[in-house]
Amino acid sequence: MQQSAKQIYKRLLKYTFDYKLVAILSIVGMLGYAAMDALFIKLMQPFIDEGLTQRNTEVLTWAPLIVIVLVLGRGIFNYMASYCLSYVGSQVVRKLRQQLFEHMLFLPVSFHDQHSNGDMISKITFDTEQVQQAITRALQVMIREGAFVVFLLVVMFDASWQLSSIFLVIIPVVALIVNVVSKRFRKISKNIQDAMGEVTRGSEQMLAGHKVIHGFEGQDKEIGRFAQVNNHNRQQRVKMDATRALSVSVIQILAASAMALILAIIAMPSMIDTITSGTFVALLSSMMMMLRPLKQLANVNGELQRGIAAAQSIFEILDTPQEKDTGTLELPFCAGEIEVKSVTFCYPTKQEPVIRDLSLHIKPGERVALVGRSGSGKSTLSNLLPRFYDIEMGKILLDGKPIQDYKLKELRRQFSVVSQQVVLFNDTIANNISYGLDVPLTEQQLIEVAKQAHVWEFVESLPEGLNTLVGENGVMLSGGQRQRIAIARAIVKNAPILILDEATSALDTESERLIQDALDSLMADKTSIVIAHRLSTIEKSDRIYVLEQGQIVEQGTHQQLLASEGIYAALCKMQHGA
Ligand code: ATP
Ligand code: MG
Numbered sequence: 001m002q003q004s005a006k007q008i009y010k011r012l013l014k015y016t017f018d019y020k021l022v023a024i025l026s027i028v029g030m031l032g033y034a035a036m037d038a039l040f041i042k043l044m045q046p047f048i049d050e051g052l053t054q055r056n057t058e059v060l061t062w063a064p065l066i067v068i069v070l071v072l073g074r075g076i077f078n079y080m081a082s083y084c085l086s087y088v089g090s091q092v093v094r095k096l097r098q099q100l101f102e103h104m105l106f107l108p109v110s111f112h113d114q115h116s117n118g119d120m121i122s123k124i125t126f127d128t129e130q131v132q133q134a135i136t137r138a139l140q141v142m143i144r145e146g147a148f149v150v151f152l153l154v155v156m157f158d159a160s161w162q163l164s165s166i167f168l169v170i171i172p173v174v175a176l177i178v179n180v181v182s183k184r185f186r187k188i189s190k191n192i193q194d195a196m197g198e199v200t201r202g203s204e205q206m207l208a209g210h211k212v213i214h215g216f217e218g219q220d221k222e223i224g225r226f227a228q229v230n231n232h233n234r235q236q237r238v239k240m241d242a243t244r245a246l247s248v249s250v251i252q253i254l255a256a257s258a259m260a261l262i263l264a265i266i267a268m269p270s271m272i273d274t275i276t277s278g279t280f281v282a283l284l285s286s287m288m289m290m291l292r293p294l295k296q297l298a299n300v301n302g303e304l305q306r307g308i309a310a311a312q313s314i315f316e317i318l319d320t321p322q323e324k325d326t327g328t329l330e331l332p333f334c335a336g337e338i339e340v341k342s343v344t345f346c347y348p349t350k351q352e353p354v355i356r357d358l359s360l361h362i363k364p365g366e367r368v369a370l371v372g373r374s375g376s377g378k379s380t381l382s383n384l385l386p387r388f389y390d391i392e393m394g395k396i397l398l399d400g401k402p403i404q405d406y407k408l409k410e411l412r413r414q415f416s417v418v419s420q421q422v423v424l425f426n427d428t429i430a431n432n433i434s435y436g437l438d439v440p441l442t443e444q445q446l447i448e449v450a451k452q453a454h455v456w457e458f459v460e461s462l463p464e465g466l467n468t469l470v471g472e473n474g475v476m477l478s479g480g481q482r483q484r485i486a487i488a489r490a491i492v493k494n495a496p497i498l499i500l501d502e503a504t505s506a507l508d509t510e511s512e513r514l515i516q517d518a519l520d521s522l523m524a525d526k527t528s529i530v531i532a533h534r535l536s537t538i539e540k541s542d543r544i545y546v547l548e549q550g551q552i553v554e555q556g557t558h559q560q561l562l563a564s565e566g567i568y569a570a571l572c573k574m575q576h577g578a
Pocket of ligand 1: 113347349372373374375376377378420
């Protein structure tokens with residue numbers, strides 16, 4: 001749902017409420033600053049009329065002192081306004097950024113499937129920055145220069161209200177221009193943000209995929225694509241600046257025309273005697289002085305609209321519902337009974353279901369295996385158990401109760417998952433292994449686990465040992481080494497249910513056999529679900545399910561399935577080369 005600009009102003013304003021006092025101080029500072037400037041012009045009138053024209057020396061001796069006082073006050077107010085404003089602005093942005101980060105963390109997996117990382121990063125970095133600028137720059141100009149314009153109008157009206165009224169005629173016209181231009185500004189700003197998202201997305205893809213790009217000579221393609229995105233971004237900026245320049249000029253021409261009209265009237269013979277020199281100077285300087293703030297006000301509109309558009313894109317994410325976590329049941333340690341009852345599941349992005357009317361029952365402590373062709377839905381099924389995706393048709397029960405009834409945190413605590421794509425953090429091996437533990441492992445425990453998962457083999461010889469950094473997503477390790485760290489992480493978590501999705505696929509046969517022993521002892525008292533293409537690793541399972549297009553087509557022990565001579569038996573034969 002798109003929010004109107006007014007709603008966004010209000011919502012942004014709410015963020016400043018926590019810093020009310022500082023905000024008020026900064027507003028006071030800005031008003032004071034503008035008042036000092038306006039007062040300066042106002043005082044010209046008595047200086048000229050009483051001091052110069054009437055040769056009043058007392059007034060003239062006060063003049064230098066007043067100038068010093070005004071400039072001093074102006075400086076103090078300016079410092080106060082700038083400091084407080086910067087404080088509030090930076091606090092608001094810090095809060096927005098933190099909220100965005102936290103909110104994204106709890107968005108469902110399906111959301112992240114559909115949104116690129118580049119776009120999301122750009123929201124956290126670029127869009128929040130735009131809001132900061134809008135808040136500080138725009139507020140400063142709007143309040144300070146706005147007040148200055150108002151004070152100048154007061155000075156003008158005080159000097160001669162009849163003449164000054166002419167000036168007011170242009171206000172509705174200016175308002176109309178500002179209104180029209182604002183809409184355009186906001187639209188262009190939205191485009192700039194999207195373009196910025198594309199820039200980050202393009203850069204991210206180039207950085208993440210640079211090896212593939214080199215391998216497939218994709219440089220020219222990537223360069224071309226980026227040039228296009230980059231130029232699109234530039235075009236939008238030019239559009240923005242052009243609109244701004246045009247609106248500023250039109251507003252200034254209007255103001256100057258009003259000024260010319262007033263001068264023409266003053267020059268009329270009937271008028272010329274009614275005005276003193278002081279009034280004339282005050283009037284003229286007010287009008288001249290007004291051109292600069294008017295320009296700034298018209299200019300800042302662009303900045304403001306940019307901030308509004310950015311806030312809009314941030315609020316859109318903040319309003320996206322997080323993962324449903326409505327369950328209330330606690331679950332300290334489950335027995336591990338899993339029942340899947342006629343579940344049909346379709347990814348939100350797809351029409352065709354990936355899991356179809358699938359049922360299975362795993363008793364506590366059983367070890368089952370899922371096998372089947374690539375794309376048959378094995379990983380999907382394993383993702384449904386810890387509720388990485390929510391099902392709409394059918395039921396999944398854990399220890400006899402629907403998984404939605406448990407608190408999400410409690411539910412996920414029951415699973416140790418080694419997923420098909422190993423994800424490692426850019427941190428040390430030790431921290432990757434003990435990720436998710438509240439109390440860090442002792443050196444001795446770490447080495448113990450490292451030995452179990454055969455991580456120790458390659459860590460031992462490293463100069464930094466377990467404190468070696470693995471690089472982004474573990475690039476400094478081999479595929480098999482990464483998998484072993486993932487297994488160590490699962491061992492450390494020691495959850496009652498173990499899900500191994502091709503956990504040893506990257507290992508050589510010998511390492512696989514060694515790790516298999518470690519996994520066997522780990523699985524001894526746990527419910528486990530093993531997904532594997534290499535069938536030799538799952539022969540000992542209590543039950544093997546064969547999946548095809550999201551359905552179970554065969555089930556039984558290794559021996560039973562061999563005897564029935566179905567798909568499984570055929571697969572086995574193929575792998576054994578018999
Ligand atoms: P493999 O043995 O290759 O790992 P799999 O049996 O684990 O295959 P799944 O990963 O469960 O297969 O995928 C099943 C189907 O769901 C595939 O057709 C795939 O295209 C689709 N799919 C997987 N993940 C997503 C996703 N995040 N969004 C949409 N569709 C998906
Ligand atoms: Mg898979």
